[in-house]
Amino acid sequence: MLDKTGIAKRIAKEVKNGYYVNLGIGIPTLVANYVRNDIEVEFQSENGVLGMGPFPFEGEEDADVINAGKQTITTLPGASFFDSALSFSMIRGKHVDLTILGAMEVAENGDIANWKIPGKMVKGMGGAMDLVASAENIIVAMMHTNKAGESKLLKKCTLPLTGVGCVKKIVTNLAVIEVTNKGFKLLERAPGISVEEIKKATEGTLIIEGDIPEMVI
C-alpha cells in the first residue's frame, strides 16, 4: 500500500517534458518534489503565478508571493505573475496540460465531488470547478477509501458534484485506475496489494483485463 508520498511519486511519473501543470492542495502539492529533474515543467498556481519554485529559506518569505494554498513560495527564472482573470484564461482556455487534484468521491463515469459535505463542511470550490470543467487531462490523487473504510470510487457520486465526466485517471494508495466509458479500468496495483483487495475497495464497476502489473515507483 502506498502512503501519500508514494501516491505523489507515482503521479510524478505522469508529468511529461514541456508540461504546464496545476497542482491542487494536499497530496497534489507533493508531486512537485518528485518530478524527474531532466525534464522541463512549469507549475501554475491559480492565484496568479507561473513558474513556481520551492518554499523560501527562513527569513526570505514574502507576503506578496504565495501559492493557492496561501503558502509562501519562491519563483524560478522565467516566472510570471498575472491577475485572476488571466489565470483562469490559462485554465479554462486549455493552456494548462495537466491538472492534479484531490477528491472525496469519483464516479465510474468520471464525475468528481470534492468541495462540499452538506451540513458539515462548506468551504467552497475555489478554482476546482473551473479546473475540472476545462482540463483535458485530469488526474485525481486520493485514498481509495474514506476514514470509515468506504469506497471513494463509486457507481455514482453521493456528494454535490464539482464537475461531470471529467476525471481521466485516479492514483490511490491501492491502484492506478483509468476512467473509461465502461467504468474504472485497473491499470496497476500498489506494491503488495492484490487485485482482490482493490476489487473489494471499489464500489463502482472495475474492469480487470489480463495480468495487472505492480506499480514501479
Add this chain to the structure above:
Amino acid sequence: MINKKVANVEDALKGVTDNITCMVGGFGLSGIPENAIAQLVKLGVKGLTCISNNAGVDDFGLGLLLQKHQIKKMISSYVGENDEFERQMLSGELDVELIPQGTLAERCRAAQAGFPAIYTPAGYGTEVAEGKETREFDGKMYVLEHAFKADFAFVKAWKGDAVGNLVFKGTARNFNPVMCGAAKITVAEVEELVPLGTLDPNQIHIPGIFVQRIFQGKNYEKRIEQRTVRARN
C-alpha cells in the same frame, strides 16, 4: 492631469453607506485593501454585500467586518480558515453564495469590460448551475453567468500615481486588477504613491481610467497565512 488623489482613507470612502455592494480585492490575506477594510469597520456601516474571493481569517481582513456583523452577504469561492464565518453561515445570520473562482474573476471582468454576462463551462452539471441558463457550443455545455453590479471596488496595489495608474506586486495582484472599473467607484490604496511621471507607461498594470480615487495607504501588516520555509543546507 485628471487628479484622482485623495488625502486619506476617510475621503476615499466618502459615500459609503449601509447596504452597499462592494468588491474587495485579495487572495487569502495577500493583496487585501487593509486601509479600506479598517475604515469600513470604523464607519460601522451594516448590511454590506461583499464580493471577494475569500472572507479573511477570524481577526483580519474581512473577518474584522464579520466580527462586527457588518456583512449581510458574501459572494466568494473559498471561505475556509474562518470559524466566525462558518458559525454565522450555519446559523443563517450570513447569506453566502459560493461560486467558482474563475467565474468570480470573469464576472468582475465582465462588469469592467461592458459585457452583461459570459458563458463558462465551470459548474455545469453541478448545483452552481441550478436555475441558470445553459447553452451548448460545439458539443460542450456552458452556464450563463452575469456581470456583477457593485457600488464600490476596494483594491490594493503596490505603486500608483495621482492619475490612478496602478502597478501590483507578485501574487498580491490576484483579483485587484479585474475589480478596477468593475464598480461605480473604484478606490485604490497603494503602498507607494509615487510622483507623476515616475511609473514607466510600459509597465502599468491598470491605467488610471479605471480608478476614481487613489490614496497613500499606511501601516500595512501584510500578514502571512501559511508561513512555509525550507531548511538551509
